[in-house]
Amino acid sequence: MKRTERVGAIIKLLTDTPNKLYSLQYFCDRFGAAKSSISEDIRISDAAVRAAGGGYIETISGAGGGVRFVADITPEQLQILQEEFCSRIRDSRRILGGGFLYTSDIMFDTHLINRLSAVFAKKFKDRGADYIATVETKGIPLASMVSRQLNLPLVIIRREAKFSEGSTVSINYFSGSYDRVQKMSISKRAVKPGSKAVIIDDFMRGGGSTKGIADILSEFDVSVVGTGVAIAGVLPEKKKIEDYTAIVFLGEVDEEKKSIEVFPNRQIF
Amino acid sequence: MKRTERVGAIIKLLTDTPNKLYSLQYFCDRFGAAKSSISEDIRISDAAVRAAGGGYIETISGAGGGVRFVADITPEQLQILQEEFCSRIRDSRRILGGGFLYTSDIMFDTHLINRLSAVFAKKFKDRGADYIATVETKGIPLASMVSRQLNLPLVIIRREAKFSEGSTVSINYFSGSYDRVQKMSISKRAVKPGSKAVIIDDFMRGGGSTKGIADILSEFDVSVVGTGVAIAGVLPEKKKIEDYTAIVFLGEVDEEKKSIEVFPNRQIF
Numbered sequence: 001m002k003r004t005e006r007v008g009a010i011i012k013l014l015t016d017t018p019n020k021l022y023s024l025q026y027f028c029d030r031f032g033a034a035k036s037s038i039s040e041d042i043r044i045s046d047a048a049v050r051a052a053g054g055g056y057i058e059t060i061s062g063a064g065g066g067v068r069f070v071a072d073i074t075p076e077q078l079q080i081l082q083e084e085f086c087s088r089i090r091d092s093r094r095i096l097g098g099g100f101l102y103t104s105d106i107m108f109d110t111h112l113i114n115r116l117s118a119v120f121a122k123k124f125k126d127r128g129a130d131y132i133a134t135v136e137t138k139g140i141p142l143a144s145m146v147s148r149q150l151n152l153p154l155v156i157i158r159r160e161a162k163f164s165e166g167s168t169v170s171i172n173y174f175s176g177s178y179d180r181v182q183k184m185s186i187s188k189r190a191v192k193p194g195s196k197a198v199i200i201d202d203f204m205r206g207g208g209s210t211k212g213i214a215d216i217l218s219e220f221d222v223s224v225v226g227t228g229v230a231i232a233g234v235l236p237e238k239k240k241i242e243d244y245t246a247i248v249f250l251g252e253v254d255e256e257k258k259s260i261e262v263f264p265n266r267q268i269f
Numbered sequence: 270m271k272r273t274e275r276v277g278a279i280i281k282l283l284t285d286t287p288n289k290l291y292s293l294q295y296f297c298d299r300f301g302a303a304k305s306s307i308s309e310d311i312r313i314s315d316a317a318v319r320a321a322g323g324g325y326i327e328t329i330s331g332a333g334g335g336v337r338f339v340a341d342i343t344p345e346q347l348q349i350l351q352e353e354f355c356s357r358i359r360d361s362r363r364i365l366g367g368g369f370l371y372t373s374d375i376m377f378d379t380h381l382i383n384r385l386s387a388v389f390a391k392k393f394k395d396r397g398a399d400y401i402a403t404v405e406t407k408g409i410p411l412a413s414m415v416s417r418q419l420n421l422p423l424v425i426i427r428r429e430a431k432f433s434e435g436s437t438v439s440i441n442y443f444s445g446s447y448d449r450v451q452k453m454s455i456s457k458r459a460v461k462p463g464s465k466a467v468i469i470d471d472f473m474r475g476g477g478s479t480k481g482i483a484d485i486l487s488e489f490d491v492s493v494v495g496t497g498v499a500i501a502g503v504l505p506e507k508k509k510i511e512d513y514t515a516i517v518f519l520g521e522v523d524e525e526k527k528s529i530e531v532f533p534n535r536q537i538f
Contacts, residue, residue: 008317048277108423154377
């Protein structure tokens, strides 16, 4: 196999499984090449991936080391993505009343969601998280993509305890968006005490739901080391959680004027 | 930029967005190269991707043509994947009683689920589907990955009508697994009349839930052109839907002997 093909194959293998570590020996065996050749292949692969955008190949030296693909986003790509995301949201036909917007088509556009997931992967990659946690339903595709980018198990908190989840723990919490008490339930098998989680969700208004996730995780002594939401409402200014990262902010939704105010978060990184 | 780097960058761009068509001109402009060079790059990219496994690069000629990455799985890769999947399921600690198994950790392992998604992408890519449809919750990560592989919007059918879904249509159906009437709800905005959907779910026993999805879609004149489930129960032999593709079959779950019978579907393709 020629170098060009080998580099292409290495890129395919690494980017298919983001954040998964491969030893150089794995590629030596797979392609029947010397370690010095594979090292040079990796160097070229990294340059190629950076040229394409969306990440880089990281080499971790020492015993237990290896190479892996790390999802990333440049400031320019982030700005393009945020503008595209805002313009998708800004369509007045989304207005449902009560300040609610129909956003399922956006949140279930998996090519777009995959690009958004790189933002959170970059933001939270060094937090030492053991899981990506979300609550059903609309944030699950986004949380799934972040889980794949960071190679971390996904934990989905349910609204109702399900038999197929085994023993569960449930909590009640107050949702400001829906102005009522809501329930969350988590399987005892889903998390280990003392572990760490990053919370990912599609939308945050007052933060009640996000705080609910943190509360139910704390029942298992799981600490939250990061919270990412695709869209956060500007109001209420005082959220129930302090530390979160939104990709864009949703301002005033005017039903009469049919206008939606939405703008990028310029302070993600 | 040298050929080796250009090939690597093309592979990264194409595999990041499966099934999305790029014109050759896009790469000419992006890398400042002649069409003849890019054509040769594409040929090498295809060979490299095939060597890595997991898909190929397809060239569609004529006006409106271009190149795209198509997810694929070889018979050998499929067998390895099915055996790995079976051995994950075959752990007796999963037994919950009543023939139920705890499988959330598997269904939320997004690297594994991404590999499973290639099976359905290959199976259903030529069905002319407009959507990937699933019902919340456990099949959503898998359906999300299939949606990404086929570059098709995801439609998530809810258990309860939600305000954020706008106007919805609901149906009741009988679930054999839960031995009770269940509800499904879909947003009127989610699908277009006369379109086609592939249904993806994590598990099928009698097929009640899958038939429920088909029924609610038919309310919108949406036809089902394929059904894929990660795990299908061997029993009941007579399902409520006839045509479906399972990756593995679940046989007897013996609570006393703590044994789980699970085996690969050898007739997927």
